[in-house]
Amino acid sequence: MERFILDNLLKWKNSHYRKPLILKGVRQVGKTWILKEFGKRYYENTAYFNFDENEEYKQFFETTKDVNRILQNLMLVSGEKIVPEKTLIIFDEIQDCPKVINAMKYFCENAPQYHIACAGSLLGIALAKPSSFPVGKVNFMQIDPMTFKEFLIANGDENLVKYLDSINTIEPIPDAFFNPLYEKLKMYYITGGMPESVLMWTEARDVSAMQDALSGIINAYERDFAKHPDTHEFPKISMIWKSIPSQLAKENKKFLYKVVKEGARAREYEDALQWLVDARLVHKVYRSSAPRLPIAAYDDLSAFKLYLVDVGLLRRLAQLAPTAFGDGNRLFTEFKGALTENYVLQTLTTQFEVTPRYWSQANPPYEVDFLIQRENDIFPIEVKSEDNTTSRSLKKFKELFPDQVKLRARFSLDNLKLDDDLLNIPLFMADYTDQLIGFALEQKKTSISL
Template identity: 65%
Template sequence: MERLAMKRLVAWKESPYRKPLIVKGVRQVGKTWLLKEFGRRHYDNIAYFNFDENPEYRDFFISTKDVSRIIPNLAMAGGQEINPGKTLIIFDEVQDCPEVLNSLKYFCENAPEYHVASAGSLLGITLAKPSSFPVGKVEFLTVYPMTFQEFLIATGSMNLAAYLDQIDEIAPLPEAFFNPLAEKLKMYFVTGGMPEVVSRWVETQSVGQIQSVLQDIINAYERDFMKHPETKEYPKLARIWNSMPSQLARENKKFLYNVVKEGARAREYEDALEWLVNAALVYKIFRINSPGLPMSGYEDLSAFKIYLADVGVLRRLAKLDPVAFREGNRLFTEFKGALTENFVLQSLIPQFDASPHYWSRINPSYEVDFVVQRENDIIPIEVKSDTNIKSRSLKKYAETFAAQTKLRVRFSMNNLRLDDGVLNIPLFMVDQADRLMGLALRGKIES
């Protein structure tokens, strides 16, 4: 299958300022496969070292920091030739190997001719500790679940993917494209973007197989909870994780600790929640009081929403049967559109430098699902899971912050159009959101 992150890896390889690379991402998102496939396509050979399967390799990094000694030892132990610029060196499962991570500093400073990439499950937790990696001596690449665009390519709909890529004006899509894209999106809500799930669907066309692989992934995540250094945190992690469908099924999706457990307090559970965030299992989206730059300066740290890294995992965790995809737009609207919001968020995050936020007001109640920063523009986004597009909150936001609001965006199952300052984007075009916003803003300036 084709991953868009491959282009980022090629740019890393060709950069004259290349540094050792650390690849991050939730477990089973395809980090190792991506690095191996990149090495297969763009290098003479790969030197692969897995520090979970071969913990003895760590000794080479403990005994010396001299790269000229480390490389021959690795080459002999692994029986693999390592040549500068021609071999991709992959250090895998390095999350428990501080010596290996620290060695990247010496590869950067003393042996930049070697191309080194590191990855590992739960690596984000390790990197959350400031002493775990050499600041300024490495580059980072985050691998996300497969986008809907990648799903189209993987499932043989290259024509639909190519069509979406070439759209260069804000105008309705013909039904010949709109309808099959809408149907494909339903299937994506069933599979999600975890590569093994998509691959199994392509191979078998079996919903039962999808269910089984997703459950295996969820089980693997839950086993990871036991790797928290504090044993007492394990039940808390499990409670937060299992509360996710209930949190998102609420009308107001603000995260509440008493949904996790009756009487629960923030101070009891905030460390466990932060572990899930660092493990890339969930996204934490803060409320803003008003749209200003930088948005982080306007955050209300006491109010936030939590979403899962993948819509397919959320659907399976919520035990929503895939049969729903045959019932009109039910998958999009199920438990108050939570799947749709999760899908939109996971698609927006890779497109924008700053993390999305949300805006809300009480008495009377208004809430805009997401607010993103695009260059120096702050853009409110509302997510509608069907064709009903009444947007009282989006309208209130525009009235309240008229001077800061050049464009409003709505995702729905309606066609692409720009109407009275509101850009309606079909849900299946969320991967093109950044580009479409740019087209809409340029159109407003030119007009």
């Protein structure tokens, strides 16, 4: 499968400021595969060390901080060949190996000629612990589930990707492209972006195997909950996780602890919730009181929404059957459009450095689904999965913050168009949001000067 993160890995390889790399990502998102594929494509050879399969490797890091001795021992015990600059060294499953993580400091300082990439499940948890960590001595990279664009390539639809890549202005998409893209997006809602699930569909067209793959991933995540150091937190993590479809099925998708358990209080569950956030199994989106910078200064920490790492996992966790694929727009509108919101949030987090927020007011009720920061501007975004695309809340938002709103954006099943300052983006073009906002701003500027 083609993964665009390979471009970022190549930039890391060629950088004069390269440091040992830590690749973060949830279990079964493809970390090991991508590093091995990267090594195969761009290095003479790859030396792979798995600290879960070979726990004895950890000893080499416990007895010395001399990186040359460490590498010599690893080569002797494994038979792997390591040549500076020409070998990609992969340390896998390092989440339970603090000495290995700490050793990256010495590789950075004393042996920069070695190209080292580390990976592991629940690394976000390990890195959140207040242990001896090589601050400033490593590069970080995040691998997320496959995007819709990557899904299209895996599905053999390169022609559709080439067309989308060729768009450089805001004008309607012809039906010959619009209709198949709309149908493929339904498929993506079913499979999600986890590589195993995508593989079961794109290669075998096996819905049952795809369902089993998603169930297996969810079961693996739920087994990981038991790895919280405090055993009392395990059932709380599980209850929060299983409540997410119910949370998103509400009209107001704000996270409520009472949906997890009647009478539950924030202070009882906040550690469990933070575990899920650190593991990056969920995205936490805070309510913002105003579209101003720095965006974090306007967070309402008591109000937030939770979304899953992947839309396919959300569908499976919600036990929504793949047969909804054939029922018109049902897949987009099912349980208050939660799949659509999750999909949009999923793609926004890969395009913009700052985590999106949302905005709402209670009386009268208005809500803008997401606020994104693009450079030093904040843009309100509404997600419409129903046929009714009237944007009451976007209109109200512009009235309240006229000086801060350069452009409003709406995701829907309608075609690509710019209506004054309202940009409508077809849902299947969510991966191109950053570019499309750029085109729309340029188009607006041109029309004003004319």
